[in-house]
Amino acid sequence: MKKKQGEMAWAIVAGGAAMLAGVIVQRGLKSGWRAVMHEDPPNVKELPIEPWRRALTFTMVSAVTAGLATLLSQRGAAAGWEKVTGEPPLRRLKR
Secondary structure, three states: OOHHHHHHHHHHHHHHHHHHHHHHHHHHHHHHHHHHHOOOOOOHHHHHHOOHHHHHHHHHHHHHHHHHHHHHHHHHHHHHHHHHHOOOOOOOOOO
16 A cells, blocks of 8 residues: 555544544443433533532543543554554654
8 A cells, every 4th residue: 555545544544433432432421420420411511600520520531531532442443454454554753
């Protein structure tokens, strides 16, 4: 595969993995919040009027979950890419 085509293909694969992870995280956050807090999660537009504790808790849980989802989706996409193409998706940095 040509370098430019490979870079474009990887961008599509990585972007697709990130979008899928975003959808999964959103759904997981809503159902997880409901299961633990026994109420609907705060709406982002309502955060300025939410109590500080609830707003901070939701923000921290969201950030950690999104960070983990990004890490897992990108590593999973890279592993799949390497399995299909036989080479890593990105060149290693020169030292």
